[in-house]
Amino acid sequence: MTQDDELNNAYALKSPEDNRRLYARWADSYDSTFVAEMDYQLPFHAADAFVKAGGHGPVLDVGAGTGLVGERLTSQGVGPVDGTDISPEMLAVADEKKTYRSLFASDITQPMDVKDGTYAGIISAGTFTLGHVGPDAFDQLLRIAAPGALFVITINGEHFESEGFAAKLAALHSQIHDLKLVPVRYYGANAQGDHAKDEGKMAIFRKV
Ligand SMILES: C[S@@+](CC[C@H](N)C(=O)[O-])C[C@H]1O[C@@H](n2cnc3c(N)ncnc32)[C@H](O)[C@@H]1O
Incomplete structure (x- = not known):
């Protein structure tokens, strides 16, 4: 399967269960392919923006996948970083990177078992x-964020509106407050295919 096929499959998912199934299959090869x-x-741009904006731990990496965001944050001295994802298989790969304090499976479209105000960064x-x-x-992420917490969330550009x-x-x-929408490229100069030039926005803001 080409990366265009993989991406087109990912964008065509309809439900959390579809996500669980696709990422269970993709987890082991995601980093190497x-x-x-x-x-x-994208994960490196998000982590770098978090550090540049003065973010600090404890941080929750939402949709942590194979742990690229956590690895980048901790390499720059930010922590502790927790991660959550709907896919236990993706989290198992993240766990091998040994950079997260804690990793837990959750569907973030459903109520999460995390106390109000837990995180200084999302x-x-x-x-x-x-x-x-x-x-x-976003409602639930605001609930589990502490007052003043820094958010850096990448959002698909084509579907932002x-x-x-x-x-x-x-x-x-x-x-x-302090909402900034910063344009971001998903892929670097070596990307090939229909999605090579995909762009998104980083929503950077703080909880009141
Ligand atoms: C494109 S991957 C990004 C992973 C990682 N953040 C990165 O940049 O490499 C999207 C991730 O979102 C997770 N995901 C999809 N739906 C989710 C949901 N409802 N709750 C939690 N995670 C979800 C998937 O399992 C997958 O790991």
Whole structure:
């Protein structure tokens, strides 16, 4: 399967169960095929933006996947970093990187068993996108974030308006401040195929 096929399958997912199934199959080869062949940079851009904005731990990496965000954050001295993902298979790969304090499976479209105000930072790369997680999950992430917590969330550029992300961020205006929408490229110069030039936005803001 080419990386275009993989990406088209991922964008066509319809439910959390579809996500569980696809990422269970993809987990073992994700880093060596998708990340390597597409020169996937999004998690590194998100982590670097978090550090640049003065973020600190404890941080929750949402849709942590194989743990690329956590690895980048801890390499820059940010921690502790916890990670959550709907796919236990992806989390098993993340666990091998030995950079997370704790990894736990959860469907972030459902209520999470995490106390209010737990995290000083919330970060997410590649998860708020078509076929994955929509903007309503922001409510729960705000609940588990401490006052003043820093958020860096990448959002698919093509679907930013149509999937309701722009409207949701506008509706949250009394709960967040210092919102910046920073354009970001998903892939580096070595990417090939239809998605090579995909762009998104990083929503960077703080909880009031
Ligand atoms: C494209 S991967 C990104 C993984 C990692 N952040 C990265 O940038 O490499 C999307 C991740 O979102 C996770 N995911 C999809 N739906 C989810 C949900 N409802 N709750 C939690 N995680 C979900 C998938 O299992 C997958 O690991």
